[in-house]
Amino acid sequence: MVGFFGRSHMYNFKDKRWNYAKTNCKFSMSLTGCTFIHKTYMYLYSYLMPKEVRERVDNIMDCEDIAMNFLAAHLSRKPPMKVPTNSDFHCAGCKSNISKKKDFWDERSVCIQFLTRIYGYQPLLYTQSRTDPVTTEIPSVNEYGNCFKPT
Template identity: 40%
Template structure:
């Protein structure tokens, strides 16, 4: 599978008093693209892509999953953003607005087939760019799914912030974060030949 490193071992964690089994896959490369590797261990159609600093309640996850089951071809999730055009340039926008064209994959359900499409069918230049800037894998996935479906993602909460209040170090705090995201939208638009975000 190209540049992706597969785990040398798996760590199994079984929470006390719970029937759920969590499997953590340790990889040898630090790449945001690893979030979307179609691991053989994924046996369900639904994939919950979740960052470690997201604060969600159980009922919010259950509701989003129910919405996803009715819209399996779309990204369904929580934090939303949108793209905008100003002065003939495309921009990433995180202002609180009713508009949305991107669901951040730090808290989203998507179909496992999109993992395969991201890793094996999406233009390789996009994955390389994600590695180069250590950013934009969520925008890349939204471009891919909107390109395939010609439909927008679905936001399932009115909350604007889902971040852990005690988490102090995140990638999005870097000063270059938003500039890189503007550039990602422009680059991905050039690679696709159009902007599929709805």
């Protein structure tokens, strides 16, 4: 999976559960609203993903991107690739941002718990890797929060 917006999962030792997170330095998921994936993953998601997962996604109208990341990580055993952008992508017809909902982060964490139970393990893999486009002027990683030391 190759996308512009990375998200992550983190284990909360106190609560003994996985949480959904947005971090600057490492990520393990790519938001599918703006991600490139091979068409085979779409087929597998539609026809071979456990029915329980598809039903949950349809019922709550969310979690499809986390489910796709689980599927891709499970099959490829690779993390997503991030391509930074200097543009913001906005939903032209949307009235509000879904991540502003009161229970958004909790609901996403519950989704990760659910998928971990279905898969029997946590397939998501962390990465700090990104691919910088040569055609745009995007600030270096260090200007994004000093996550990596220059080589």
